[in-house]
Amino acid sequence: MNRRPMRFLLPAACLFLTAAAVTAMASGSAGIPLKKIFMIILDGKGTPEYGILMDIRLPRVVLGFAVGGALSLAGVMLQGMFRNPLVEPYTLGISGGGALGAALCIVFKLHYLLPMTALPASGFLGSCLVVVPLYFLNMRQNVLRMQGILLTGVMTSFISSSLVFLILAISKTDELHSIVFWIMGSLEEPSWMLILIVAAITLVCLLLSYFFAPVLNALSLGEEEAVHLGIDTERAKKQLFLMASLLTGISVSLTGIIGFVGLIVPHFVRMMTGYDHRRLFIISFLTGAGFLIFCDTLARTALSPIELPVGVITGILGGSVFIYVLTRRHISGRSGGSL
Amino acid sequence: MIEIKGLTSGYGQKTILHGVDLSVKKGQFFGIIGPNGSGKTTILRAITRLVKPVKGSIFLDGVDMKDLHFSDVAKKIAVVSQNMPLIAMTVREFVLLGRIPYYRKLQFYERDEDAAIAGKVMALTGIGHLKDSLMSEMSAGEVQLAFIARGLAQQPKVLLLDEPTSHLDITHQAGVLDLVKRLNRQEGLTVVIILHDLNLASEYCDSLALVDNGRIKKTGRPVDVLDYKTIEDVYKTVVVVRQNPLSMKPFVMIVSEEVRKKCENGS
Numbered sequence: 001m002n003r004r005p006m007r008f009l010l011p012a013a014c015l016f017l018t019a020a021a022v023t024a025m026a027s028g029s030a031g032i033p034l035k036k037i038f039m040i041i042l043d044g045k046g047t048p049e050y051g052i053l054m055d056i057r058l059p060r061v062v063l064g065f066a067v068g069g070a071l072s073l074a075g076v077m078l079q080g081m082f083r084n085p086l087v088e089p090y091t092l093g094i095s096g097g098g099a100l101g102a103a104l105c106i107v108f109k110l111h112y113l114l115p116m117t118a119l120p121a122s123g124f125l126g127s128c129l130v131v132v133p134l135y136f137l138n139m140r141q142n143v144l145r146m147q148g149i150l151l152t153g154v155m156t157s158f159i160s161s162s163l164v165f166l167i168l169a170i171s172k173t174d175e176l177h178s179i180v181f182w183i184m185g186s187l188e189e190p191s192w193m194l195i196l197i198v199a200a201i202t203l204v205c206l207l208l209s210y211f212f213a214p215v216l217n218a219l220s221l222g223e224e225e226a227v228h229l230g231i232d233t234e235r236a237k238k239q240l241f242l243m244a245s246l247l248t249g250i251s252v253s254l255t256g257i258i259g260f261v262g263l264i265v266p267h268f269v270r271m272m273t274g275y276d277h278r279r280l281f282i283i284s285f286l287t288g289a290g291f292l293i294f295c296d297t298l299a300r301t302a303l304s305p306i307e308l309p310v311g312v313i314t315g316i317l318g319g320s321v322f323i324y325v326l327t328r329r330h331i332s333g334r335s336g337g338s339l
Numbered sequence: 340m341i342e343i344k345g346l347t348s349g350y351g352q353k354t355i356l357h358g359v360d361l362s363v364k365k366g367q368f369f370g371i372i373g374p375n376g377s378g379k380t381t382i383l384r385a386i387t388r389l390v391k392p393v394k395g396s397i398f399l400d401g402v403d404m405k406d407l408h409f410s411d412v413a414k415k416i417a418v419v420s421q422n423m424p425l426i427a428m429t430v431r432e433f434v435l436l437g438r439i440p441y442y443r444k445l446q447f448y449e450r451d452e453d454a455a456i457a458g459k460v461m462a463l464t465g466i467g468h469l470k471d472s473l474m475s476e477m478s479a480g481e482v483q484l485a486f487i488a489r490g491l492a493q494q495p496k497v498l499l500l501d502e503p504t505s506h507l508d509i510t511h512q513a514g515v516l517d518l519v520k521r522l523n524r525q526e527g528l529t530v531v532i533i534l535h536d537l538n539l540a541s542e543y544c545d546s547l548a549l550v551d552n553g554r555i556k557k558t559g560r561p562v563d564v565l566d567y568k569t570i571e572d573v574y575k576t577v578v579v580v581r582q583n584p585l586s587m588k589p590f591v592m593i594v595s596e597e598v599r600k601k602c603e604n605g606s
Contacts, residue, residue, distance in 0.1 A: 228417070274427065
């Protein structure tokens with residue numbers, strides 16, 4: 001796939017996101033036709049349709065926007081700083097920590113004490129418990145060792161998923177169900193406040209990421225070359241790592257583990273934007289947001305009234321589309337290795 | 340321009356450089372030569388601060404380099420290294436990366452001035468016609484020219500080159516070194532270059548430093564450094580040194596084992 005200019009990519013990505021959002025608002029078991037949506041919203045509160053749109057569907061769209069964007073953004077950052085196209089937000093064990101935190105919360109019934117915040121808070125705490133040791137264990141003489149982080153991260157992932165399995169093995173049936181569903185990921189979140197906090201953090205990180213775009217462009221040539229170009233690589237790596245961890249942590253703590261978005265979206269977008277992170281950041285963000293909203297709509301409607309875990313859809317859909325694009329790329333004779 | 344004083348440095352526990360003193364003057368074409376593993380590249384990496392000094396200091400224009408910010412160093416020193424870019428990037432994009440040290444706080448995109456400078460240095464290095472080619476699809480000689488162009492886009496005072504001619508045929512060897520020489524003579528760019536080929540070093544450099552086992556064995560003009568005794572001592576190889584009839588610079592010839600044995604039997 002050839003590189004496309006920004007004047008084509010940016011409107012295309014916006015259009016995709018809008019289309020995904022509108023489709024999400026219009027689909028569901030209540031069967032509200034597309035044309036009526038604006039009228040219902042304009043008429044204001046009172047009708048049951050208004051309640052469905054604003055209290056059930058809109059929160060999912062906003063959360064999908066925030067989490068899809070956050071995971072894609074974190075993926076771009078991590079793939080850029082590790083110079084490894086296989087790294088994704090979950091490689092570093094952050095999600096494993098989140099799952100462990102949530103599982104412990106369910107087993108100890110903390111969510112009965114604080115129904116709104118206990119699960120997200122323990123998920124976030126679990127993520128932090130992974131990130132902080134990961135960061136300090138791999139700090140040697142003020143240098144962050146990238147290979148070390150990657151290896152320790154993968155190992156932490158294994159350890160925490162084993163611990164989650166241990167908890168699953170000894171927990172009761174109803175707890176088992178809650179834990180499994182939390183792990184498989186869902187965009188259902190009753191608290192508007194938490195949704196808006198996540199959306200706000202994500203948007204701030206998107207803005208901040210642009211300060212790192214030239215840094216990541218230079219880093220794509222290698223750490224030594226980046227130093228030659230006047231980049232303080234150690235400081236940049238630390239800040240990027242913490243920002244990517246924050247984005248992943250808040251996503252996992254609110255929605256569980258939604259895989260593949262942070263791996264495939266940056267990859268897919270890079271085929272069209274090229275290496276330049278100034279294009280990569282915004283296009284990945286919009287595409288990732290649209291992709292997750294779209295997958296969530298599918299998860300809700302495909303086997304309605306059963307709701308499928310959205311992580312299953314992102315995996316199946318994202319993986320197949322990606323393999324298709326990759327094979328076409330090879331057939332058309334362009335060499336791989338976009339990073 | 341660059342003063343290295345008593346530099347001891349290395350990687351982790353391993354010390355590579357032992358008390359190196361070196362002085363490069365403004366406008367010089369300064370060559371660093373020595374056997375593999377003698378510490379030539381480590382000297383360069385110490386100047387760009389990729390390795391930290393254990394003892395000693397490096398001064399740039401009289402300022403201790405450890406007090407300088409990374410981007411301030413990049414505005415004064417550009418490096419032509421052997422790190423090949425592995426990503427799909429056009430020559431123009433690659434050269435524009437050399438403008439990063441000049442980015443302001445809230446600047447995310449190149450200004451017109453940056454584009455103009457990139458255009459100028461690509462023309463100067465003779466790769467203007469390749470600006471939309473991918474780095475990965477260029478020949479080794481063209482990649483070296485692109486590296487030099489990126490270095491020049493940094494508008495440096497000093498250009499450091501690490502064996503820029505190692506994979507090139509003699510056409511491109513002469514092409515790259517003649518270009519660097521022109522920049523040195525016409526633009527007043529100070530050049531520090533690591534060269535494997537003793538004859539290229541002799542031909543192009545004003546001054547040479549011969550490195551052996553992490554120590555400076557000898558410095559001076561090529562004619563002072565490149566005598567056969569010193570070379571045989573450092574490189575453990577029998578050589579004959581003559582004079583290039585046109586440039587009057589020393590010329591080093593290797594004596595092969597077969598010829599050496601013949602000579603020994605004959606005498």
